[in-house]
């Protein structure tokens with residue numbers, strides 16, 4: 001019998017979140033941390049084994065797996081329909097699912113590898129804008145979108161040129177969406193991750209001096225394969241804060257690339 005884990009806080013009580021790529025790595029940690037704050041979480045991943053494992057592990061009554069390929073528009077239609085059928089509303093989207101090819105000379109990257117990186121990392125956000133945002137606007141309560149970019153968006157590294165370029169597109173789209181939908185009370189933020197030892201292919205190979213230095217500085221080898229939950233959940237509450245209207249406007253329209 002699975003025991004429901006403790007609710008540690010109430011910051012996301014009453015909210016419903018979709019976490020793409022929630023079946024592993026950062027997405028797994030985000031899903032669990034959100035549930036610890038009272039959030040209902042849809043774990044949306046193309047990997048059924050990982051997705052089911054996360055959804056049933058710690059908060060089986062608050063989490064639900066929906067098999068989703070974020071690069072596929074029909075899957076977004078199903079994801080939104082099934083999320084609303086399961087939990088009745090939706091407030092938060094974490095666009096976390098991402099992919100890369102293994103670090104290698106850029107002249108050797110194939111067209112299929114390029115297309116896949118842009119489909120999973122960038123086109124997914126295009127699909128989410130068409131299918132998630134209209135639901136938030138219809139609900140009328142505002143909401144949050146958190147896009148997982150990469151430090152490579154602003155500090156591109158050799159051997160991962162098209163991955164970095166895809167994350168730069170994520171960062172730019174994040175700012176554009178924030179500017180466009182802030183007035184609808186939709187907060188859009190980005191997080192620029194550095195290097196962590198998940199199952200992500202980006203971390204598999206660092207043959208260049210610059211990336212080797214970065215790895216030793218930012219991703220100690222002792223890090224677990226699955227990162228532990230962050231000490232505080234991302235600021236995903238859609239409740240208006242007590243800030244002044246001008247402060248509110250600024251914070252809702254900002255894109256914070258933390259690293």
Ligand SMILES: NC(=O)c1ccc[n+]([C@@H]2O[C@H](COP(=O)([O-])OP(=O)(O)OC[C@H]3O[C@@H](n4cnc5c(N)ncnc54)[C@H](O)[C@@H]3O)[C@@H](O)[C@H]2O)c1
Nearest residue numbers: 021024025026046069070097098150193195196198199200
């Ligand atoms: N790990 C790092 O060092 C690092 C650094 C910078 C940015 N990031 C970003 O963080 C995010 C999460 O990476 P991670 O390190 O947790 O990787 P991970 O490989 O552990 O997890 C990625 C998850 O996304 C899922 N996924 C992949 N393609 C998908 C698709 N088309 N549809 C639905 N799900 C899909 C995978 O099944 C997996 O569960 C990615 O966007 C990645 O670009 C990671």
